[in-house]
Amino acid sequence: MLLFISSYLGTHPHSSAQHQQAVPLPSGGSANGGSGTIELRTDARVWEVQWPELTIVRLIGQGSYGSVYLAEWNQTQVAVKVLVGRDCIVNGQLELPDKVAHDLHAEAAVMSHMRHPNIVQFMGLVALPPALITEYCSRGSLYDCLAAARQHAEAATQLTWARRLGMAIDAGTGLLYLQRRNIIHRDDFNLSKLLSGARPESSHTTGGVMNPMWLAPEVMNADTPTAAGDVYSFGMVMYELLTWRLPWSFSQLSPFKVIATIRQGGRPEVPPREALPGPDTAGWTGLDDYVQLMQECWSQRPDARPTFDEVVGRLRRLLDGAPRS
Numbered sequence: 186m187l188l189f190i191s192s193y194l195g196t197h198p199h200s201s202a203q204h205q206q207a208v209p210l211p212s213g214g215s216a217n218g219g220s221g222t223i224e225l226r227t228d229a230r231v232w233e234v235q236w237p238e239l240t241i242v243r244l245i246g247q248g249s250y251g252s253v254y255l256a257e258w259n260q261t262q263v264a265v266k267v268l269v270g271r272d273c274i275v276n277g278q279l280e281l282p283d284k285v286a287h288d289l290h291a292e293a294a295v296m297s298h299m300r301h302p303n304i305v306q307f308m309g310l311v312a313l314p315p316a317l318i319t320e321y322c323s324r325g326s327l328y329d330c331l332a333a334a335r336q337h338a339e340a341a342t343q344l345t346w347a348r349r350l351g352m353a354i355d356a357g358t359g360l361l362y363l364q365r366r367n368i369i370h371r372d373d374f375n376l377s378k379l380l381s382g383a384r385p386e387s388s389h390t391t392g393g394v395m396n397p398m399w400l401a402p403e404v405m406n407a408d409t410p411t412a413a414g415d416v417y418s419f420g421m422v423m424y425e426l427l428t429w430r431l432p433w434s435f436s437q438l439s440p441f442k443v444i445a446t447i448r449q450g451g452r453p454e455v456p457p458r459e460a461l462p463g464p465d466t467a468g469w470t471g472l473d474d475y476v477q478l479m480q481e482c483w484s485q486r487p488d489a490r491p492t493f494d495e496v497v498g499r500l501r502r503l504l505d506g507a508p509r510s
Contacts, residue, residue, distance in 0.1 A: 240257040304362065344429075474503060
């Protein structure tokens, strides 16, 4: 996702370019890619990058949209999200259909105008293979941070409630910025839908646009992203910060069972205070209010969920009362 937590995360263990290795990828084509007339071309062409300008270092993530690579571009580390679907393969060759090229440039034009400290900076796009270039967040993702806290005592001691609330506020203010501009956050401004032939490689992938872990019930039913749906997804992120674990375990429930459970109003079980992780959880007086806000965010009824303006305000008040190390 384009939103990222800019503060508090530990250094990513694989951020060094010394881990460079060859990663097979399709060869790039011309910047135009035979795409024909494209609206917003004048704006988007400013951001076009030729594939050979990038030096791929290693694979850093995969999802329903394609793959993400750490790369070097003009002596700068960047993240390259390659959006390759079946529509881009014609007679065994990689080509860029007119509609895909149009939508890619239009989305890039929108992304290029996004300016917020908690939104990953858009840096460019490649026509073939269709790819987006953004800043590389070397400190890793929220998932990386929580995984480290589960596995290492030193990392766990650093994940106080003041830090967790700071992470939640950072993400919430980024989403508030997008919604104030009438942009619904859904897997990078819906870019995974540009390639109409693209589908998740596996129902077990995490973070994909069709992954039921974070999808609101109404979005599952209509496949239509909404502002209230973003709030629901944020409630699931709050659950991750609370428990240091994903909302649902596909090893225990199949994705289809998770979908059915959510549609029927089921939500992840909230453990008792004594079972929750964190160095200061036992004595934090704001825990019940945090859980209450989380549950309001994932309410079954979209109109019962708070707005991001309210969410961020309540999180800030909780932060004011959180214990300080």
